[in-house]
Amino acid sequence: MRLNILKIMIFGLVCMTITANAAVVLVGHPSLSDSFTTSTAKKLYLGKLKKLSNGQPPNLIELPAGNKLKAEFHQKVTNKDDAKLKSYWSRLVFTGKGRAPNVLTSSALVKAEVSSNPNSIGYIDESEVDSSVKVIFKP
Numbered sequence: 001m002r003l004n005i006l007k008i009m010i011f012g013l014v015c016m017t018i019t020a021n022a023a024v025v026l027v028g029h030p031s032l033s034d035s036f037t038t039s040t041a042k043k044l045y046l047g048k049l050k051k052l053s054n055g056q057p058p059n060l061i062e063l064p065a066g067n068k069l070k071a072e073f074h075q076k077v078t079n080k081d082d083a084k085l086k087s088y089w090s091r092l093v094f095t096g097k098g099r100a101p102n103v104l105t106s107s108a109l110v111k112a113e114v115s116s117n118p119n120s121i122g123y124i125d126e127s128e129v130d131s132s133v134k135v136i137f138k139p
Helices: 002-021 038-045 068-076 082-094 107-116
Strands: 024-028 059-062 120-125 134-137
Touching: 024 068, 024 107, 038 068, 038 134, 059 107, 068 082, 068 120, 107 120
Parallel strands: 059 120
Antiparallel strands: 024 120, 024 134
16 A cells, blocks of 8 residues: 555656656747747747748747746747737737737647648647657747
């Protein structure tokens, strides 16, 4: 009995360590030749980068407000929290200067969208990366 409890506790600690070490990455379709720096990723997610290297407009994918990956990504890249992002995009949309990113409810949906659309870009946890997407930036 004690051994089973110990195994469960060790498993829990290992899972917490793996989760704590996970990092957010920006991903694109495997055919996308772009790669980004912090500066270009910031421009992209603030609507200032209008075209990808293929000449097409990016289809930005965002996770919903309150999502931990969204908070981590924007803290590292745009330096904006949910409230500042909402205000920023509301202003751009209202003035006709931009189109807010599409919001999907999970990183699994982000990965599915990015893998099926060559112009889609989104962020997911690095542990979820596989051959269906390409890491184009790691903050």
